[in-house]
Amino acid sequence: MNYTSLVYAVLSMGGMGLFFSILITLANKKLHVEEDPRIELISDLLPGANCGSCGYAGCANFAENLAGAKSQLSDCPVCGAEAAEKIAQILGVDVETGERKVAIVMCQGGDGVVKKKADYDGIQSCIGATFVSGGERACNYGCIGYGDCVTVCPFDAIHMNDKGIPVVDRVQCTGCGNCVEACPRNVIELHPISHHVFVLCRNEDSGKNSRAVCSAACIGCKICEKAVDGVGFTVENNLAIVDHDKYTKELVLPTEKCPTKCIIIVGEADEA
Amino acid sequence: MVNIFIIFLSAVIVNNYVLVNFLGICPFIGVSKKISPAVSMGMATTFVMTLTSAVSWLINKYILEGLNLQFLQTVSFILVIASLVQLVEMFVKKISKPLYDALGIFLPLITTNCAILGVALFLVLKEYNFIESIIFGFSAGVGFTLAIVIMAGIREELELADVPEYFKGAAITMIVAGCLALAFMGFSGLI
Numbered sequence: 119m120n121y122t123s124l125v126y127a128v129l130s131m132g133g134m135g136l137f138f139s140i141l142i143t144l145a146n147k148k149l150h151v152e153e154d155p156r157i158e159l160i161s162d163l164l165p166g167a168n169c170g171s172c173g174y175a176g177c178a179n180f181a182e183n184l185a186g187a188k189s190q191l192s193d194c195p196v197c198g199a200e201a202a203e204k205i206a207q208i209l210g211v212d213v214e215t216g217e218r219k220v221a222i223v224m225c226q227g228g229d230g231v232v233k234k235k236a237d238y239d240g241i242q243s244c245i246g247a248t249f250v251s252g253g254e255r256a257c258n259y260g261c262i263g264y265g266d267c268v269t270v271c272p273f274d275a276i277h278m279n280d281k282g283i284p285v286v287d288r289v290q291c292t293g294c295g296n297c298v299e300a301c302p303r304n305v306i307e308l309h310p311i312s313h314h315v316f317v318l319c320r321n322e323d324s325g326k327n328s329r330a331v332c333s334a335a336c337i338g339c340k341i342c343e344k345a346v347d348g349v350g351f352t353v354e355n356n357l358a359i360v361d362h363d364k365y366t367k368e369l370v371l372p373t374e375k376c377p378t379k380c381i382i383i384v385g386e387a388d389e390a
Numbered sequence: 391m392v393n394i395f396i397i398f399l400s401a402v403i404v405n406n407y408v409l410v411n412f413l414g415i416c417p418f419i420g421v422s423k424k425i426s427p428a429v430s431m432g433m434a435t436t437f438v439m440t441l442t443s444a445v446s447w448l449i450n451k452y453i454l455e456g457l458n459l460q461f462l463q464t465v466s467f468i469l470v471i472a473s474l475v476q477l478v479e480m481f482v483k484k485i486s487k488p489l490y491d492a493l494g495i496f497l498p499l500i501t502t503n504c505a506i507l508g509v510a511l512f513l514v515l516k517e518y519n520f521i522e523s524i525i526f527g528f529s530a531g532v533g534f535t536l537a538i539v540i541m542a543g544i545r546e547e548l549e550l551a552d553v554p555e556y557f558k559g560a561a562i563t564m565i566v567a568g569c570l571a572l573a574f575m576g577f578s579g580l581i
Binding site: 123126127131134135138139141142145146149151168179 | 453457458484487491
């Protein structure tokens with residue numbers, strides 16, 4: 119066997135590699151462009167998969183737009199919470215780290231609860247049903263029930279329950295807001311995870327009309343408002359609204375007093 | 391002189407890299423949406439091709455053939471191309487940031503553009519001398535630019551055309567590319 123050619127091969131390839139690397143190093147110094155130093159730091163923290171979900175040409179491009187405040191960190195559905203926190207630090211924005219936000223579906227009008235107004239066998243998507251008189255359910259404010267929010271969730275954190283109402287897994291949810299955007303009825307809201315009390319209804323019709331279509335609707339009866347002496351609950355547009363700032367643990371909740379049981383306590387000790 | 395002219399004509403039209411040899415299709419489809427980035431992409435590719443052919447000719451002649459290491463051709467040419475693309479990338483970034491952004495991911499992808507490795511390997515195969523190699527590389531680049539600019543022109547017009555629903559996007563682009571290739575096939579036998 120001829121070892122000289124092996125030596126030559128290694129030497130020549132090594133030599134060429136060395137030559138070009140020196141050339142590039144020099145060129146890098148010479149042609150260096152002053153960039154926002156944060157861009158490099160951020161792109162190191164981004165997933166680096168160049169998947170394009172954010173709508174930019176790649177992670178580096180996204181990092182540039184982040185540094186230039188042209189895009190938001192939440193545009194990246196892949197980025198984990200830990201990295202997001204670090205990037206937020208670099209950018210000097212407080213990403214809601216202290217207050218993680220989670221989505222909540224503000225409707226309980228599932229099958230059997232809400233009246234049916236029609237049979238719909240069009241495209242099985244909420245946005246599709248919106249164009250054709252809003253699907254099967256009689257309520258014009260509530261969930262349509264074809265799960266557009268489930269489809270768009272990149273974290274598998276939202277699922278349909280047996281009544282056809284999406285339920286958010288508050289542990290999995292990252293608060294990316296994809297479902298909020300996907301919902302044509304704007305039934306899904308983002309709330310800080312410390313908020314536990316919700317009025318799960320969006321129906322602004324009068325009590326009589328909303329009760330006529332759904333047995334879980336808020337009828338604007340003001341019983342909750344009276345029960346707490348106006349601290350924590352107010353009724354506007356026939357809809358009870360929770361004032362999350364005023365709600366304290368000590369406050370006796372009117373959940374039991376609510377005639378349609380639409381005041382709900384979501385999550386509690388299991389989440390931080 | 392005649393020889394050089396023939397090489398030029400051959401690489402630009404008769405054996406056009408994209409439309410006849412079907413090399414470098416990726417940027418041909420990817421960056422041909424608008425004419426101006428297409429021209430820039432063509433120029434960047436031409437620049438890399440010309441430099442690559444010069445450098446790889448030298449490497450082949452004085453290092454690989456001298457040491458009887460021709461089996462390293464592919465590897466060493468890829469090394470050359472990768473390095474040159476890095477240089478071009480830095481250069482473009484320095485000179486024109488908007489152009490750098492417009493070319494986006496396709497600029498580093500010149501590295502994997504098979505047309506460029508094709509040029510380097512062809513010029514060894516065809517046993518060109520140094521000058522001929524440079525001309526060959528340059529004209530291959532010009533041919534690439536010609537193809538991508540024609541394509542971009544057609545696609546700009548295509549935006550306004552009434553394309554059937556299911557042909558929109560990639561499908562019609564493929565068909566147009568095919569038609570264009572057919573047209574260039576007409577030149578075969580010219581040289």
